[in-house]
Amino acid sequence: MTRQELLQRSGALLGRFAHEVKVKNAMGLFDINTIAEDFLTPILAIVLKCPDLCNQNRVQMNFPAVDLGCRTSKISIQITSDPSSSKMLKTLKKFEEHNLCDDFDTLYVYVITERQKSYTSPKMAEAASNLSISFNPSSNILDYQDLVKMFDELNNEQVESINEHLKAEFTKADENLKFRRNLDAFLRVNQQKIEDEKRTKKYIPSVFVETSETKEKMRYFANPMFFYRKIDDDLRRVDLPHLNKLLNLAKIEPVADILHDATTLEVPKNLTELQTRLAQQSTAIDDIKELVSPFSWYGDRAEQFSPTDNLAGYWEVFRFSIQSNGSGVFRSLEQISENIRIAQTKVFLVTGMAGQGKTNFICDLIENQFRVFEVPAIFIPARLLNNYPGPNCILSYITNNRYAPDVSNLHDLFTLFNNVAEECEKPFVIAIDGINEVGDLDGFVAELQVFLDALCQYDLIKVVLTCRNEFFDQKFADVFDPQFTDYLYRVKDLRSNMSDDNKSRLLQTYLHHFQINAKFSSSAREFLENDFILLRIFCEIHEGGKIGYISDIYKGDIFEQYLMMKIEQFPRAQKQKALSALYKICTRMLHEENFSQISVDGFDDSESQIIEQLVGEDIILRREVPSTGLASLGAENISFTYDELRDFLLAYYTVADLANSDHEKTTDIFGKISEWPVYEGFFRYAYILARKKGCDIVKSACEASDDFHRHYLNNLSLLSSDIQTDDDMVRLKAVLEGSTVSCDLKQVAWFLFRKRNEADLLNVQILLNHVSTLDDQKSEYFFSMMFSSSYGFSSEWRDRVSHLLDEFKSLSKERILGLGIPTLALTLHFVPHANWESREATLNLFAELQHTQEVK
Template sequence: MGRFAHEVKVANAMGLFDINTVAEDFLIPIFTIAFNCPDLCNQNRIKMNFPAIDLGCETSRTSIQITSDSSSNKVRETLEKFDTYDLGKDFDRLYVYVITERQRTYTSQKLTEVVNRLSIAFDPTKNILDFRDLVKRFFELTNEQLQSINRHLEVEFAKTDANLQFRDNLDAFLEVSRQKIEDEKRTKKYIPSVFVETSETKEEMRYFANPLFFYRKIDDDLRRIDLDYFNELLGMAKLKPVAGNLREITTLEVPNNLFELRARFVQQNTALETIQKDVSLFSRHGDHAEQFEPDDDLKGYWMVFRHSIESSGSGVFRSLENLSKKIGIAQAKIFLVTGMAGQGKTNFVCDLIENQFKAFEIPTIFIPARLLNDYPGPDRIFSYVRNNRFAPNTPTINDLFKLLDKVANECKKPFVIVIDGINEVNNLDGFVAELRVFFTALCQYDFVKIILTCRSEFFEHKFAGVFGSQFYDYLYHVQDLRREMSESNKSRLLEAYLHHFKIKAQLSEVADEFLKNDLILLRIFSEIYQGKNIGYVSDIYKGDIFEKYLEMKIEEFPTPSRQKVLHSLYKICSKMLEEENFLQISVEDFDGSERQIIERLIREDIILRREVPSLGLASIGVENVSFTYDELRDFLLAYYTVMELSGSHIAQVNDIFAKIPKWPIYEGFFRYAYILARKRNSEPVLAACEASDDFRNHYLNNLPFLSADIQTSEDVARVENILKDWTTEYELGQVSWFLFDKRDESEPLNVKILFDHISTLDDKESERFVRSMFFTSGDFRDKNWRVSVNQLLHRFNELSNNKKIGLGVPTLALVLHFAPYAFWDEKEAALDFFERHQLTPEVGDVIRACANAASVKVQSCLKEIAKEREEP
């Protein structure tokens, strides 16, 4: 008991007064025995901030006030409140227990006066106690009662000792999570050098994980809101100003701990909501259910100032809304990041922990969710944490949260638990229930927070219900990390991948854009060409990339298993085609070696992924898989059809092509089946493709996927016929832009085909052709196609001279064919380039190439260029 009094005294000296509240529950089992109070309970559990007393027993009619303040004033206040609230009708005895140390005497005159007026008997020498007085009562107890008190003290101090040991070992405890980050690096799930942050999400995470440091940014934003100007505009329109002093909520006392910060946020948010409600009447944003309507005598003023007021009001409203969002993020307890596979969720959280959290010393537990599969339900998260040898010996999850909450308040930063990839946990239905229980416990503790990542489709199918109304107010959800990436960040990410995988390459603009906007393909591309110098890359063909990647991955298996790997993938394809289910298939009937292969491919999460189980009793315990990347799935299904079925199962091939128009994989499957059939000279599949009713549409859509090695003179003839066919403007534009981007004249299909065709057109035909190229669907204004021509010439004019010349003769010649249909300024700027560089070999070749153009307008452009050369 002396130890407990000493620890309270030390904690109070450090400003940690929450131990006084803990003392109430700590002392109940002891007082129940020592004071013979069988029904003693905490009155604050019955009613928050119960007056005068903390503990009470209706049976023995005994009440006890617990305090660390031993002063006469504190005792007097307690007695006065006891009488004020007429507690004498419920209790005959009142004790004041000082958990530190009572005064020697209580002779204050004011205290004596209150004692004399008290409705019950109270003797300061007998009713004001500390641990010494309590121990004297122990002499009157039986051995059994003493043993009961002793067991209680041993258990409670064992918890305290474990907590103290945990604080001593906190760095070692946190180091375990840092080791898990290193494991993620070794498995290449986290590649630090290719991480490019999404700055907006990182900023949001600062408010969430370190609010006591970053709350000042909220104050800065508050100071920037110009409510005075907005009120000045209202005054001009003879309207009442919006009440609310923003200065007051930016000059609040500096918070010293997380408790004070929370109170500060509540005060700020309440003020912001009030102002926001008033400003919303004059804003174009937010809820438009109620908009400002002036009285008749003010309508004239309103007409004059309405635009200015609504513009300013919209700005103020949006600023207030953003601030409320930041405060909401700072107060949130659950930060959820969802997105498709390969979008960088693991990289995001690992970088966050390794760099930002480490720099700010934010205590963090990192849990790769797949590791939870090593623990039995229904409390896998708690079991995982307890398995850390530095974790405290806490019997329940609430005990753990209580400890983490205290550590957080002591270090003035939330204690953050990070679980990456919750979709990777087996028995998802059971884990959903576990999360709900886990969140229920977590949300009771002020300063413990959690960050979760999950694949979008799993979240929608399995986890969305967990974050319903019960936890909605605690949640902040980032739905797509990559959607928030700027173009410059995408470029940096591409450069980082090439640098990390030591790839030397010169990417064309097309190839560059292709990789920047498909992160899974970028990862596959990088793994294939790791450590290689691949030179100039004009185009990237997905089918080639997929085939090379699959070959590489199969070769990583031991030689005897390689054929088994391919056949395991074929078996998945066969089941998908047979069951006409392309979302997921069960691996229940796969043998042990096949399942091992599948599990290894799932761990990499590039080829295969574990899938959301089907609903119903029949699916319990059955594992389902699918392909991670839909286009890779379509490629593999086509590859299986061409390589495995077309040789000896022609009837099955024809049956597939008869059914595919109704399948969701139709376009992707057709594309790769057609391309692979051409590469592998598979006559049955090629015949089935070309016999399709909509083969022409497929052919046009798949032109960009025909690599140079499979292009033929027949393709050239088809393309030339489409250019001559005026029946559909869409097809003509589709083929024209495909050719326009094909600058390599060594390929059969290239930009020269387009130039040769347009050179044969007279002015009327040329205008019609250019209009078809630049016309966009849904554009009902006849002249808007000229705007598109003008925009193309504007982009051309912004290029450096070297880049212009680098476009090649056919492309530069097309610029001259387009110029007559652009606006004057861009046309003249383009012609000026040709005039100034007409003596260079490249531009000279362009002028000679256009000399035979049938268009009079093009000939006029050539004369204008030549005239400039003739003038002195």
């Protein structure tokens, strides 16, 4: 390019910049004026011969009168888009007021739009004449046209340098503009990825029940410009005036109310101003917490208020009210502080066990919450990062999925996202689901550290991560501690944040999605509501089925049905191989006595393919944290996703295969099993399966163990009707009639009380028959043991009888009669042992029902 072409090109780009500033200012967007300072610095440094020109606001916040300054040439420059004489007058006056002539002997004003044709204001002329340095409006007030004229005085190298700078800046601007114009198209890639998750059933939107507390936290994290107002509302609701009223009554100095100032701060215009505002509020809250702490049960106990002798009486009178109210204020302030911290943080981490809803949470977040609030975001299923080489697989994934194809490094990418966030006034969120699913964990840990280090340098970019607990604790924790600890907010267990209502809704939505028609007993319903993996397995087994009333859930039966179903899904040639591969895992676990994880080293190709398919579903098998040490390099470890499924499979293999082929090994297992961590689970399923499959060697080994009685009672709930025998009746009756051990009697009594299906051999009638033989003294003793607390507070057993009867009375008439005659008869046996109110109310209820077939 010739010199003339370079000059024309540079002039055109400067003219474009001036035009864009005009347009932005007309729209009320003045942030570009600040951007202009850095944009113009390299150009003005060359044209005005200021080798050390720098942004004075970076040297000192809110530097007065001038924006740029060079200590070497002693030239200063004010950058403005306001060309008026009043702006010039203000600049001159400030320059003089702050004695900037001591540092600079030249002042320029650069108008980034277009200067006036002339400046003839008498006041301005007077200010210029009073200035300690020379200032001529015709030569010291410049705009882009003046700058272009000055380019003629530069050598070719300087002109080329300016042109390269302008070209680079506008290339970035054009890329940003292109990205913003196509943001909807880019973010449609997110929806494509979400649809992929739906097809693989990793995300089932219809069965997602949000955890409201976690969702609330995410709102502050991902959309603080909208939800910061709720922080203000929460601050206004803190009842500090009432606490001060109580303190006045106790003759104690009231707490200074500085919360009002924290809610009347200036409304932020952008995310940067919001961060400053939040920091100010956080400081105010910390100050007020320190003042409230002495009057709170939750503050620093060492600083609790202690009155002087003359005020001790007042304090004693009002102490409880003050501390109760002060504790409420303190907890409210703590909660608001946490919300502010979440709004300020950079990393939102969700961890938990496999199958606890992490993928559902993050996919719903992207598909619904982010889309509704137009939060710019990228969704990355971490397992797909395995398709890209390290050490930049995240960047490669993003650039290869139409998100930002033209960037070549993280900082270009983050600059782009930061600019988008600035324009949207919402953080740009990168969501990575299941970071434990990346194959090269060690390599990814290092990459994630670099990724986060770069990300934290950009104010407006955030990241959401999900990870299995054990992987995070063993592999990723060091990434955050201590370098990124201050940037991190962690949710350790989504399930713990679910209310009982949400769990109930989750069960219903699962049944609806899998088109299952069923009714559950209260115990069966509770069983499924509190075990997400079991719920998923149950629904997959019964998809599209009409299964009627479910009185009990037997895990062993569910596990067996599920494994059979999964094996049936393999091609015919692989079905037997699939079972053999699972047996091989069990063999290795039992041989190595290692039940947490095993290496897949030594599995042939077909076995490895089967294992890979099962690992991909993350229900039966899962990848494990690799062992450390040279010997384990390159080896992949796996385990069973669900510990109880592992115990069942180990027992199933032992009963169905090993007991038939190797009696000696089977006997050897039961000789040392009591020392294993899987002892209880393995014993439970081995005994049940041995009875079900008629495996005498395993059944005899179980019954010969020293603690068989304890195992037997602990696992009564697994005795399904098809394996119940007269021997079981004898065992249970013996406990009811002769046990002096409270916990044994309680286990049997409550097991039978809940067994209302008279088709089962073991049911509530056994308990009723026993109770009916007792005289008053023995009856009282029996019920005192049955209703005694697990902690031994036997004196309260009558209260528990009363509570049970109160719950009974609260049921609908239909449900009461549906309990069955034996249960109703047993309830009448409870009545004499309840308190008077519950006793009379229950008897009145039976009187109302005396003409029904069940009661009469």
